[in-house]
Ligand SMILES: Cc1cc2nc3c(=O)[nH]c(=O)nc-3n(C[C@H](O)[C@H](O)[C@H](O)COP(=O)(O)OP(=O)(O)OC[C@H]3O[C@@H](n4cnc5c(N)ncnc54)[C@H](O)[C@@H]3O)c2cc1C
């Protein structure tokens with residue numbers, strides 16, 4: 153008789169843990185921030201920049217960055233834009249509903265390496281979500297860094313995330329926050345134009361600056377170019393990449409970007425490491 | 436006879452091989468080996484030597500495969516068919532887990548996997564390398580694939596060295612064959628002619644235990660050299676070759692080579708090459724929900740970088756053009772794989788050449804890029 157044995161357990165790699173949604177906040181027309189707590193208790197420690205795989209029963213699973221506070225590991229926060237099947241299902245879950253979570257996965261922002269440097273954070277659209285934990289860390293440990301500047305661009309004033317928080321950050325004297333929109337609507341009196349237009353005006357010590365960038369790929373492309381123009385070398389620019397992802401543990405092959413697996417080696421990369429591939433179309 | 440040690444060589448008759456198969460089944464192994472099926476040699480359950488493709492060989496060329504009668508009684512006289520052992524270690528479809536709906540949400544109900552105990556009979560040297568390459572993918576990174584791990588740990592490997600190379604083979608230039616040097620439990624070389632016998636080499640403790648339970652006799656020196664002679668003849672009769680020197684640099688520097696456009700004109704992006712390749716490992720997941728929504732299953736299924744879906748992110752596919760998809764496949768196999776796993780991801784088995792419906796040949800594509808490279812390497 154051929155024998156069958158039990159295989160290794162899937163926990164820790166392929167099996168989601170149940171989380172209960174404890175709070176849902178609408179950010180924009182199609183974007184929601186969810187707070188969740190583990191059904192079975194415990195904490196999810198993470199490094200700013202990392203992501204989780206979020207599973208909806210009967211629908212599917214997608215990668216979503218962690219946007220919560222790294223010193224609050226008992227509450228998991230995700231900001232999700234409803235763009236398709238799974239993200240629509242995630243954003244339809246009500247308080248008390250259940251989601252599956254695997255993670256955290258991937259690399260984080262270089263917050264340790266950036267100590268002693270000026271830090272520029274450039275976010276486009278939803279790109280502010282994975283940067284939020286990094287910003288919270290910078291603010292909490294303000295004395296470890298030089299000047300801190302945050303540039304945030306959204307399509308319209310209606311598309312801005314974390315509006316109340318942005319107000320609070322703007323009120324602080326120890327950081328520079330600059331916000332711009334592509335199209336002004338309503339009573340918008342602020343900057344109009346893409347986020348890269350704010351870069352030349354940065355008040356920073358260029359030779360001593362680290363930049364953290366996240367947004368649509370095209371936005372990151374132009375941002376790197378502007379930061380270079382200012383004199384910030386590729387070695388001190390970090391970007392967060394997005395690719396199709398099915399497993400997040402390096403098995404499914406979908407997230408390959410040249411030699412990199414974005415799920416494992418990224419999503420945050422030092423720009424010079426991926427530059428050769430970033431410059432080729434359709435890698 | 437006394438105890439067999441690793442490295443010992445003995446002779447098995449076809450009857451000895453029959454006993455070997457029987458013993459493996461008795462030991463609780465499911466023996467998988469070559470069988471005739473669907474107009475090709477495929478891998479399936481083998482319960483006796485009667486199941487092996489006696490007297491069958493094949494003719495292969497780019498885009499062409501045909502079985503032929505050999506005119507002898509060779510049991511392993513074929514080259515590779517479309518199947519590879521990844522079908523068993525990394526199945527085309529496997530249930531990851533199952534959940535059922537509860538008032539609060541869902542509950543995982545099934546998360547155990549049966550890990551069969553396979554004995555692979557007839558693994559070629561290049562295929563053994565392919566298994567080692569997949570070991571690196573699934574077992575030697577930060578995360579270990581529990582499904583692959585269990586199957587792999589249970590598997591006993593009996594290699595059969597090639598004594599003839601196929602027209603699309605190029606293992607010799609990849610350094611992966613035609614002789615298996617390590618990583619097997621038992622290695623066989625088949626010698627046909629006046630006397631039909633197998634030279635068996637012990638590769639592991641497990642292998643020696645199995646061999647000790649069947650009839651064998653000591654190998655005479657000329658029997659050993661005859662078998663080795665036949666294997667080296669295979670090395671000299673490779674239908675193709677691939678120059679691996681500087682290959683990574685060559686491909687890294689030639690992302691924009693005109694040859695990619697040219698091959699894209701021919702490539703159907705059917706993905707056959709990725710399915711037959713013994714090292715290709717990509718998968719996707721499917722959520723299969725019962726009609727009433729009461730239960731849901733997560734299945735992992737083979738996927739191919741040739742599909743548009745594969746690289747889809749909101750707004751469109753990253754690799755929209757066929758050119759970028761063929762380039763991804765070939766560059767991954769031969770270049771980026773080296774940075775990811777420390778070696779080339781191709782073992783030179785030639786399957787992708789044989790089973791490409793339009794006969795695209797990986798060795799020819801590399802040659803064309805090399806001849807006309809942006810930068811010669
Ligand atoms: C590292 C990382 C972090 C991310 N962080 C966030 C975040 O914080 N908030 C947020 O709203 N979105 C985030 N995304 C994008 C999010 O994963 C996609 O919007 C989501 O996968 C779309 O799935 P869907 O089923 O709703 O869309 P559909 O268009 O129905 O997608 C079909 C399938 O394509 C794949 N897919 C589509 N778009 C993407 C994409 N952009 N990235 C990866 N796979 C995709 C998915 O596998 C999906 O199941 C992140 C993506 C990555 C890779």
Ligand code: SF4
Nearest residue numbers: 712781782784785787
């Ligand atoms: S790329 Fe082709 S020749 Fe190389 S291992 Fe895969 S199928 Fe075989």
Ligand code: SF4
Nearest residue numbers: 702703705706708791
């Ligand atoms: S190279 Fe051949 S087998 Fe591979 S996708 Fe193209 S047509 Fe199909």
